[in-house]
Amino acid sequence: MLICFTASHKNAGFDLLERLSATAEGAARRMIxxxxxxxxxxxVATCNRFEAYLDLDQVDGESPVDAVHGAIHAVGEVAGVDAEALRSTFGFAHGNAVAAHLFAVASGLESVVVGEGEIAxxxxxxxxxxxxxxxxxxxxERLFQRASQTSRKVKNRTGIGSEGRSLVxxxxxxxxxRITDWAQTRVLLIGTGRxxxxxxxALRDRGVTDVSVYSPSxxxxRFAASHDLPAVAADDYARAAxxxxxxxxxxxxxxxVLDRAMLAEGRELLARATALPTIGAVEVAPEIERRQLVIDLGLPRNVDHDVTELVGVELLDLETIKFHAPMEEFGSTDEAxxxxARAARKFGDVAGELDLAPTVVALRSHVFDLLDGEIERARSRGDADGRIEEALRHMAGRLLHTPMVRSRQLARDGEQRAFIDAVEALFGVRADEADAATAVEASEPSDRRAHRDAS
Incomplete structure (x- = not known):
């Protein structure tokens, strides 16, 4: 059984998302x-969401609540957040709704900026x-692989994501x-990841040429060399900022990585590097009045909000960006x-067929065991040319055809139980729970498969 619980920009504050994201590593192992x-x-932990996708081993009809509560408690322990607070925040999905949700997330339909490219x-x-x-x-594995396939299909067939939308x-x-001329703008990039x-x-697309990079790690x-940029040394970081x-x-x-004290120290270093007026022997450092824009895309937050206490500094962080996210383009979004939805339904259809695999295997094994017995009797009675064996194999194939077709139809309709009960009632065959992952091919000897495939 698949279960998903999620906190995102739609139902949680950035403080909670920041805490969950910072402690996401190791959460999966703790839940297991x-x-x-x-x-x-x-x-899945990003700057605007934390989601846990669980595969539960539950007996048919058994409630998953206890397992889900245990997983949430594990997340709370890792993040240092009260489990009850998490339960009241998380949104939940189960069954086929899990696939629908993840496919939408991977396609950028649930992002702050609809169609953003990074989420896939x-x-x-x-x-x-x-x-x-x-x-x-x-x-x-199957769920996430289908999610990647669906996101590519959405990107290729709709306008979603075609403009390279992103938080950046x-x-x-x-x-x-706030920018008069991007070509004349000096930019400091802090970070070297994706x-x-x-x-x-995105900066270069706007004509920015004066970019330097600093890495706290x-x-x-290395990043500077691969992108033809100057790198800022740690000793020069404050002044560069x-x-x-x-x-x-x-x-x-x-x-x-940036706060008021660091930026103030850098301003002081800049002032000392210029020719300053003096009163007696004391230099007078005028307040720098030019405007600075700080864009914080980090989660956890990279910038202390106290930088805005300095004259001319404006902070643009994820919460501010969220409030200015554009409305969806309804045509493209509806198509996406x-x-x-189609991909999620198909995922559910296949999952339903897989759920019936043990019963299908058991029925086919039962029929072919009977078939082998009849073939042996035919041979003992003189079936020298093998025509009786051929006829028996053909008949077995014809008899199994309709049940196999019906099993797929019932799986798509979510009525697997009807097929399982019918097989048990008519043939006395009950699938072994321990063989749930056994494939049909593995249940038959190679010589039997060869005869069946030829018939």
Whole structure:
């Protein structure tokens, strides 16, 4: 059984999202060890959402509430947040609604900026992280692979995402009214990850040529070399920040990389580097009155809000960007949501057929066991030319055809139980729960498969 619980910009504040995102690593493993029914977990944590996708081993008809509460308690322990507060915040989905939700998320339909390009990669990397931690399952694998396929289909068939929408680009659009000439704007980029690359591309699209990069983690030189930028050394960071017209931060570091004290120190260093008037032997450092824009794209927050206490500094953070997100383009969005809905239905159809796999295997095995017995009797009575064997195999194939077709139809209608009960009532065949993942092919000897496929 698939379950999803989610906190996003739609139902949670950025303070909570920041806490959850900062502690997301290791949450999946904690959820699995926290309750025996949780077989797998994949966590998607971004700057505006935290989602946990669970694969539960539940007996048909058994409530998943206890397992879900256990998983939420595990998340709360990791994040240092009260589990009751999380339960009242999280949105929930189960069954086929899980696929519909993830497919919409991966396609950018649930983002602050509808159609943003980064989310598809974040969803893909969430699965990769689950691989490394050993927390995924075949069903979660299938779910996330279909999500990636659906997001590509949405991008290729609709206008969603075709303009390279992202939080980065929206932030720069909001900054337009504050920038006189991008070509004359000095920018300091703080961070060297994927968001930094996207930020640099968006800045260059606007004509920015004066960009330098600083990395709190020490990767600035490598990023600078690969993107033909000057790197800022740690000793020169404060002055470089004060000298920039625009500062863009996009790191995953859990502490502030910029605050009032740092920026004030940089301004003082700049002032000392210029020729200043003196009164007696004391230099007089005038307050720098030029405007500075700080764009904080980090989660956890990269910038302390106290930078706005300095004259001329304006802060544009994720919460501000959220409030200015554009309305959806209804035509393209409607088309995209229809693609997502079809993909979710197809995912559910296949899942239903997989649920019936043990019963289908048991029925086919039962029929072919009977068939083998009749063939042996025919051979013992002189079926030298094999015509009786051929006829028996043909008849078995014809008899199984209708039940196989009906099994798929009933699975698509969500009526798997009707098929399971019918097989047990008519043939006395009951699937072994332990063989739920067994494929039809694996249940038959190779010589039997060869005869059946030929018939």
């Amino acid at each position: 060890t926290g309750h025996e029914a949780v077989q797998g977990a994949v966590v 990669g974040q969803v893909r990397r969430a699965l990769e992280a689950a691989h490394r931690e050993g927390t995924t399952t075949p069903e979660l 680009r929206l932030a720069l659009e909001l900054a337009e009214s 968001y930094a690359g996207a930020s640099l591309a 020490g990767h600035g030189a 004060a000298a920039a017209d625009v500062i863009v931060t996009c790191t995953t570091i859990e502490t502030h 949501r229809e693609i997502v």
